[in-house]
Amino acid sequence: MTQNGQDRPVVLEARGITKRFPGVVANDNVSLKLLQGEVLALLGENGAGKSTLMNILYGLYGQDEGEIFVNGAPLRVSSPHESIQRGIGMVHQHFQLVPVMTVTENVILGNEVMRRGLLDRRQAGQRIREISQQYGLPVDPEALIADLDVGAQQRVEIIKALYRNADILILDEPTAVLTPQEADDLVRVMRTLTAQGKSLIFITHKLREVLEVADRIMVLRGGRVVGETTPAEATEASLASLMVGRTVLLRVDKEVARPGAPVLEVRNLQVRDDRQLMAVNDVSFEVHAGEILGIAGVQGNGQTELVQAVNGLRSAVAGSIRIAGQDVTLASSRTVSELGVAHIPEDRQRDGIIASYPLTDNGVLEYYYREPFARGIVRNEQEVTKHAQDLVTRFDVRTPGVHVAASSLSGGNQQKFIVAREFSHPLKLLIAAQPTRGIDVGSIEFIHNQIVHKRDEGVAVLVVSAELDEILALSDRIAVMYHGRIVAIVNNGDLSRAQLGLLMAGVSLKEAMVLQQ
Amino acid sequence: MAVEGRTPEPAQPAGFRAFWARYSPLFVPILAVITALIVGAVIIGITGGDWLAAYIGLWQGAFGSPRALANTVIRSTPYIICGLAVALAFKSGLFNIGAEGQLYAGAMCAVVIGTTLKLPPILHIPMGIVAGAVGGAAWAAIAGILKARTGAHEVINTIMLNYIALRLTDWLIRSRQPLLLGDPLDTSSSRTPFIAESMRLPNIRLGETTALHAGILMAIILVFLVAWFLNRTTIGFELRTSGTNPNAAKYAGISVPKTIVLAMVLSGSLAGLAGAGEVMGVRYAVSTDFISGVGFDAIAVALLARSNPIGILFSGLLWGALLTGARLMQVRAGISIDVIRIIQALIIMFIAADQIVRWMYRIPQRKPGEEVLISKGWGG
Numbered sequence: 038m039t040q041n042g043q044d045r046p047v048v049l050e051a052r053g054i055t056k057r058f059p060g061v062v063a064n065d066n067v068s069l070k071l072l073q074g075e076v077l078a079l080l081g082e083n084g085a086g087k088s089t090l091m092n093i094l095y096g097l098y099g100q101d102e103g104e105i106f107v108n109g110a111p112l113r114v115s116s117p118h119e120s121i122q123r124g125i126g127m128v129h130q131h132f133q134l135v136p137v138m139t140v141t142e143n144v145i146l147g148n149e150v151m152r153r154g155l156l157d158r159r160q161a162g163q164r165i166r167e168i169s170q171q172y173g174l175p176v177d178p179e180a181l182i183a184d185l186d187v188g189a190q191q192r193v194e195i196i197k198a199l200y201r202n203a204d205i206l207i208l209d210e211p212t213a214v215l216t217p218q219e220a221d222d223l224v225r226v227m228r229t230l231t232a233q234g235k236s237l238i239f240i241t242h243k244l245r246e247v248l249e250v251a252d253r254i255m256v257l258r259g260g261r262v263v264g265e266t267t268p269a270e271a272t273e274a275s276l277a278s279l280m281v282g283r284t285v286l287l288r289v290d291k292e293v294a295r296p297g298a299p300v301l302e303v304r305n306l307q308v309r310d311d312r313q314l315m316a317v318n319d320v321s322f323e324v325h326a327g328e329i330l331g332i333a334g335v336q337g338n339g340q341t342e343l344v345q346a347v348n349g350l351r352s353a354v355a356g357s358i359r360i361a362g363q364d365v366t367l368a369s370s371r372t373v374s375e376l377g378v379a380h381i382p383e384d385r386q387r388d389g390i391i392a393s394y395p396l397t398d399n400g401v402l403e404y405y406y407r408e409p410f411a412r413g414i415v416r417n418e419q420e421v422t423k424h425a426q427d428l429v430t431r432f433d434v435r436t437p438g439v440h441v442a443a444s445s446l447s448g449g450n451q452q453k454f455i456v457a458r459e460f461s462h463p464l465k466l467l468i469a470a471q472p473t474r475g476i477d478v479g480s481i482e483f484i485h486n487q488i489v490h491k492r493d494e495g496v497a498v499l500v501v502s503a504e505l506d507e508i509l510a511l512s513d514r515i516a517v518m519y520h521g522r523i524v525a526i527v528n529n530g531d532l533s534r535a536q537l538g539l540l541m542a543g544v545s546l547k548e549a550m551v552l553q554q
Numbered sequence: 555m556a557v558e559g560r561t562p563e564p565a566q567p568a569g570f571r572a573f574w575a576r577y578s579p580l581f582v583p584i585l586a587v588i589t590a591l592i593v594g595a596v597i598i599g600i601t602g603g604d605w606l607a608a609y610i611g612l613w614q615g616a617f618g619s620p621r622a623l624a625n626t627v628i629r630s631t632p633y634i635i636c637g638l639a640v641a642l643a644f645k646s647g648l649f650n651i652g653a654e655g656q657l658y659a660g661a662m663c664a665v666v667i668g669t670t671l672k673l674p675p676i677l678h679i680p681m682g683i684v685a686g687a688v689g690g691a692a693w694a695a696i697a698g699i700l701k702a703r704t705g706a707h708e709v710i711n712t713i714m715l716n717y718i719a720l721r722l723t724d725w726l727i728r729s730r731q732p733l734l735l736g737d738p739l740d741t742s743s744s745r746t747p748f749i750a751e752s753m754r755l756p757n758i759r760l761g762e763t764t765a766l767h768a769g770i771l772m773a774i775i776l777v778f779l780v781a782w783f784l785n786r787t788t789i790g791f792e793l794r795t796s797g798t799n800p801n802a803a804k805y806a807g808i809s810v811p812k813t814i815v816l817a818m819v820l821s822g823s824l825a826g827l828a829g830a831g832e833v834m835g836v837r838y839a840v841s842t843d844f845i846s847g848v849g850f851d852a853i854a855v856a857l858l859a860r861s862n863p864i865g866i867l868f869s870g871l872l873w874g875a876l877l878t879g880a881r882l883m884q885v886r887a888g889i890s891i892d893v894i895r896i897i898q899a900l901i902i903m904f905i906a907a908d909q910i911v912r913w914m915y916r917i918p919q920r921k922p923g924e925e926v927l928i929s930k931g932w933g934g
Contacts, residue, residue: 348805350804350805369807369809370804370805370807371807374807380805382805387799387801387802388801388802388804388805389802389805390802391795391798391799391802392799393798394795394798398791402795402802402806403805403806403807405788405791405792405806406788411787411788414787414788414789415786415787415788416786416787416788416791418786
């Protein structure tokens with residue numbers, strides 16, 4: 038079979054896939070073809086139906102209508118076991134690894150090599166090394182998963198699929214959890230895989246990556262295929278508008294900041310992490326009313342601990358924190374919040390929302406005890422419901438109602454709801470940690486505009502993000518954090534993107550200036 | 555049209571199938587009970603018994619006469635109250651296996667108040683109830699504080715506190731030199747003195763029997779009080795939130811260690827009330843063979859009701875009915891009372907492994923967020 042004038046066989050084909058869930062048509066007559074040795078990028082907003090489609094291909098869900106063919110032969114039984122047998126492998130966004138077991142044990146899990154009734158670890162380890170070398174996936178087969186960083190864990194997931202002889206690999210938002218460097222490594226791995234005849238489906242909403250790595254691009258919106266294109270024909274802007282169905286601004290339009298008095302003053306702060314290592318070391322900065330200070334840095338350089346300390350969630354070892362003139366170095370998180378501090382936590386699933394609670398309860402997570410949501414200790418359900426409805430309306434959160442569990446919303450809508458909640462009270466200081474991580478372009482634009490709007494109302498804003506583009510788009514001033522220290526605070530525009538990148542990588546400000554000239 | 559959000563509930567296929575798909579998950583506990591009774595009948599049949607006669611006997615023994623009904627209600631009361639204790643802890647993310655020990659602590663405190671003070675009933679009865687609650691709360695607080703301060707797991711500590719409470723009670727009752735809480739007039743030294751008349755719960759007239767005491771009223775009030783507390787108060791919200799997602803609770807400004815202690819104290823006070831109720835309404839003393847096992851069966855009662863307080867009213871009654879009806883069943887069908895224990899065990903197995911029940915009755919699979927049966931019930 039030849040397609041698109043290329044002499045490549047079709048390895049995977051889906052025809053007219055339709056999948057309905059109560060209340061939504063997740064996939065509506067979706068068809069796709071994957072050619073051997075290509076990267077097919079599947080692009081779409083959260084809730085567009087990408088993950089549903091992939092879960093159908095992988096056999097986790099059965100489709101309501103439509104057919105799937107692997108190498109021309111129909112795939113009948115819907116089970117991951119069947120899909121694996123037919124050479125389909127999947128790397129999930131949330132890794133399916135056992136932290137206390139070694140790489141080898143994780144890879145062979147469910148597919149153990151036996152010799153005389155015993156596990157043959159050596160042979161398995163040998164095969165893992167071979168795969169690792171063949172595809173450029175460096176990993177130590179004897180290492181414990183818990184000791185590996187995120188990038189290495191992802192390589193283990195890919196090896197797991199290859200170990201089961203997968204020829205078709207589905208990568209579900211693989212770069213969402215990676216640092217820029219790790220993402221570059223992954224792109225290299227993807228090229229090696231396709232060069233050796235593997236076929237990849239790459240799910241993402243990062244437009245730049247799509248243009249960089251894909252051979253063909255398919256865009257889903259509202260469960261339907263709305264466009265097919267190639268990187269040569271597309272631009273970031275054209276893809277973004279296909280995804281959301283309108284033209285989006287990738288830059289945030291904002292006026293020049295008019296900073297007022299300092300709201301947050303951090304002086305010589307030292308904070309230890311969970312392992313008692315110094316995570317924040319001698320950090321000092323100020324955030325003024327009406328300005329956005331962006332903290333740039335590769336994740337794990339102390340930003341998490343810094344934000345926790347400011348919010349009263351982690352105690353400082355030394356130094357001081359003042360908010361609106363009041364010393365809050367040792368204050369509880371409730372005291373901090375009652376000063377008019379809102380916090381968008383970096384891990385929304387874990388810290389920002391309670392998945393099993395309805396939106397009504399999630400809407401008052403921090404304010405449940407205050408008027409009008411409660412009088413004394415008695416909750417006022419009417420006010421709580423009204424509040425949730427208000428948040429949903431004002432921030433255009435897509436949900437069938439306010440009494441559904443938060444887990445039934447897409448990531449972008451959950452985040453919009455959290456932002457809506459944090460913005461619904463009088464604010465002096467807004468702390469937004471990774472405010473748009475893993476959410477779709479449309480929601481990113483919306484949240485960015487809301488943050489700028491708060492700034493213009495005179496709120497002091499501290500944005501922490503691992504995405505340099507986000508920092509550049511939002512910040513008035515930029516602080517770069519590296520190994521627990523703030524290595525530079527500059528006005529946005531003083532340094533180029535590349536210079537900031539060097540600072541984030543640990544190069545000193547002086548050197549960064551020289552290197553760029 | 556697909557993901558265009560805020561539209562109301564979509565048009566569902568009409569009729570019984572749609573109704574079943576939507577509401578059948580709520581019936582899982584009931585279906586588990588029915589299935590257990592069917593399997594129980596099969597077991598009786600295989601061992602050569604007459605299952606129909608046995609179940610008729612069981613029914614009549616539990617509900618067949620005013621006296622039977624009164625006995626069932628009396629028997630159910632401590633299960634209901636103790637079930638509430640376990641459920642409140644579940645909802646707060648804690649597994650209180652120590653209801654048994656807390657029940658004894660509450661009962662002993664009630665006995666002390668009932669045997670030492672001389673008060674009019676209007677004061678004496680509330681004093682006894684408060685003493686029971688305080689005793690249970692204090693005993694549970696030990697495990698709560700250990701967990702909050704040191705992270706020591708409440709399951710281990712409440713089990714150990716059970717042993718301590720049981721042996722301590724035994725010693726307090728049996729010791730003659732020195733004479734502690736034993737009754738000097740009781741030659742077998744196996745119980746405390748009886749409490750004063752003024753602290754005994756008034757009886758409710760039901761047909762000819764007067765055995766039904768006011769404890770059941772206390773249980774019913776507590777059911778609604780706990781339901782209201784958990785779902786309609788800010789403190790209940792704090793407990794549920796800490797139990798469901800301690801991280802998010804911490805980020806929301808809730809002090810998780812405080813809620814752990816509070817949850818254990820409240821849970822323990824309920825268990826203590828169950829003990830006090832038994833002392834003040836049924837036995838008027840604590841004996842060495844008091845009502846052992848109630849605290850453990852209460853876990854089953856709470857599980858069967860999925861920690862829903864209103865549900866516990868029914869699962870507690872079921873528990874009491876099964877145990878009360880068992881005697882007549884034994885007489886009618888000549889079957890050992892132990893069959894009831896088997897049926898109770900089967901009910902819990904079908905609840906714990908609810909996949910079996912769901913498969914048998916074509917009930918849709920659990921959705922995310924619904925999966926933790928123990929600590930997250932219907933109300934979430």
